[in-house]
Amino acid sequence: MGSTDEGYRHYPGKNPVTVISDITGHSTCIGEYVQFVQYFRDRYSRLSEIIRGRINARPIESLKRRSFRRGRDGGSEEISIIGMVSDVNSTTNGHKILSLEDPTGSFSVLIRNTDNELFELASRILLDEVIGVTGSVTNDGNLMLVTKLIQPDVPNNVQRRTGSHGKAVLISDVHVGSSQFMEDAWLDFLDFLKGESDSEPMRELAASIRYLVVAGDLVDGIGIYPDQEMELDILDVYAQYRKAAEYFREIPEHIRVIISPGNHDAVRQAEPQPALPESIQADFPQNIIFVGNPALVDLDGVRILIYHGRSIDDLVASIPGVSYQEPAGAVLEMVKRRHLAPTYGSRVSISPEKKDYFVIDPLPEIIHTGHVHTLGVQRYKNILLVNSGTWQAQTEFQKRVNLMPVPARVPIVDLADFDVKILGFD
Numbered sequence: 001m002g003s004t005d006e007g008y009r010h011y012p013g014k015n016p017v018t019v020i021s022d023i024t025g026h027s028t029c030i031g032e033y034v035q036f037v038q039y040f041r042d043r044y045s046r047l048s049e050i051i052r053g054r055i056n057a058r059p060i061e062s063l064k065r066r067s068f069r070r071g072r073d074g075g076s077e078e079i080s081i082i083g084m085v086s087d088v089n090s091t092t093n094g095h096k097i098l099s100l101e102d103p104t105g106s107f108s109v110l111i112r113n114t115d116n117e118l119f120e121l122a123s124r125i126l127l128d129e130v131i132g133v134t135g136s137v138t139n140d141g142n143l144m145l146v147t148k149l150i151q152p153d154v155p156n157n158v159q160r161r162t163g164s165h166g167k168a169v170l171i172s173d174v175h176v177g178s179s180q181f182m183e184d185a186w187l188d189f190l191d192f193l194k195g196e197s198d199s200e201p202m203r204e205l206a207a208s209i210r211y212l213v214v215a216g217d218l219v220d221g222i223g224i225y226p227d228q229e230m231e232l233d234i235l236d237v238y239a240q241y242r243k244a245a246e247y248f249r250e251i252p253e254h255i256r257v258i259i260s261p262g263n264h265d266a267v268r269q270a271e272p273q274p275a276l277p278e279s280i281q282a283d284f285p286q287n288i289i290f291v292g293n294p295a296l297v298d299l300d301g302v303r304i305l306i307y308h309g310r311s312i313d314d315l316v317a318s319i320p321g322v323s324y325q326e327p328a329g330a331v332l333e334m335v336k337r338r339h340l341a342p343t344y345g346s347r348v349s350i351s352p353e354k355k356d357y358f359v360i361d362p363l364p365e366i367i368h369t370g371h372v373h374t375l376g377v378q379r380y381k382n383i384l385l386v387n388s389g390t391w392q393a394q395t396e397f398q399k400r401v402n403l404m405p406v407p408a409r410v411p412i413v414d415l416a417d418f419d420v421k422i423l424g425f426d
C-alpha cells in the first residue's frame with residue numbers, strides 16, 4: 001500500500017484499488033459546538049458550489065437591502081438565493097414555507113400550492129438539505145415568493161468514464177453469527193467464486209470477477225437491538241469475525257475484496273465510520289482492503305461510492321413514494337441532493353467532522369448501498385445505483401415490522417458496460 005499527498009491510498013497489482021475518500025485515520029471530531037459549525041459550513045459551501053453554476057445567487061444578507069427589491073420596471077425583481085433548509089412549515093392555506101440559511105443570514109420562502117409541479121417538489125424537501133430558489137421578495141421584505149426551486153442534482157450532460165474490464169460482485173449484510181445467517185446459500189456462493197460451479201458459463205463468469213465489495217453488516221454483532229442474543233448462533237463478536245475471516249479465506253486470492261462497515265459492525269456507530277480495527281483485520285487474508293463507511297474507491301478506473309445506507313430509513317420515512325421494496329429509489333433521492341444522509345440528528349448519528357464525507361462529489365460511476373436487506377438496481381443519469389440484499393433470512397424484528405428480506409441474491413456488475421446480472425444462491 002502506498003499513499004500520496006492527497007491522502008489517497010493505493011493498492012497496486014493486477015486488480016488495483018485506490019481509496020479516494022475515507023474517514024479512516026482522519027477523524028478530527030471531539031464533538032464541540034465549533035465543530036458542528038465547521039461541519040455545516042463545509043456541507044453548505046460544497047453543495048452550494050454545485051448549485052452556483054446554474055443560478056446567479058446572492059447572499060441572503062443582501063435581501064434586506066431595499067434596492068434589490070424593485071426591478072427597473074417598478075415590478076418586483078427576480079432574485080436567487082442558496083440556503084440550507086432549517087425549517088419546513090405549512091401555512092393555514094396549505095402553502096409551504098421553508099426557512100433557508102446561508103453563512104450571512106436566514107430567510108423565509110413561500111411555495112404556493114397553486115403551482116403543482118413546484119409544490120410537489122417542495123413537499124419532498126428535507127431538513128438540512130441545500131437548495132437554490134428563485135423568486136421575488138414581498139413588499140415588506142420578509143418573504144420570497146418562489147417561482148423556481150433547484151436541488152444540486154447531476155447535470156444532464158454528465159459523461160460516464162469509459163469503464164474498465166471484468167466484473168465486480170456487490171454484496172452486503174452478511175450477518176455472520178446470526179441464527180438466520182443462510183450458511184448453505186453462502187457456501188454455494190463461495191463455491192461459485194472459487195470456480196466450482198457445475199456449469200461452464202458460471203465457471204467462466206467466476207473467472208472474470210476482479211472485485212468483491214461488501215457494503216457493511218459483515219457480522220450480526222451483539223447488543224444491536226433488544227433481545228438480539230435470542231437470535232445469535234455466535235454470541236461473541238470477535239468469534240463472529242473469526243468465522244467471517246474463515247469464510248473470506250476461501251475466496252480466491254486474485255479477487256480484491258473491499259469491506260466497509262455497517263451499523264452491526266464493531267466500530268463506532270456515529271457516521272462516518274472508520275474501517276474495522278487492526279485486531280479484527282489481522283484474521284483476514286491479504287487480498288482484503290478495509291475501508292470506512294462511506295468510502296469512495298476507484299476500481300481500476302471505475303469509481304464506486306460505498307455507503308451502508310442507514311439514512312435510507314430516514315428517506316423512507318420522510319419522502320412520499322420512497323419505500324423499502326425499492327431501495328435504489330432512496331439512493332436516487334440522495335443523488336438529487338448530492339448527499340448520502342441529508343437530515344442531521346435523525347436515525348443516522350452523524351459525527352461532525354471538518355469535512356462532510358457524505359457529500360457526493362466527485363460523482364461516482366456506481367453507488368453501492370445495503371442495510372435494508374432488499375435488492376434494488378436503478379440507473380440515474382449514467383450512475384448505476386445498486387442496493388445489494390442480504391444473507392440473513394427474516395428475523396423476528398423484521399417479522400414484526402413486516403419487512404421481507406431478499407436474501408442470497410448477488411448483483412454482478414460488468415465494469416466495461418455497467419450491465420448488471422443477478423445471481424441467486426437460495
Ligand SMILES: [Fe+2]
Nearest residue numbers: 173217264371
Ligand atoms: Fe443488515
Ligand SMILES: [Fe+2]
Nearest residue numbers: 217262263371
Ligand atoms: Fe444495517
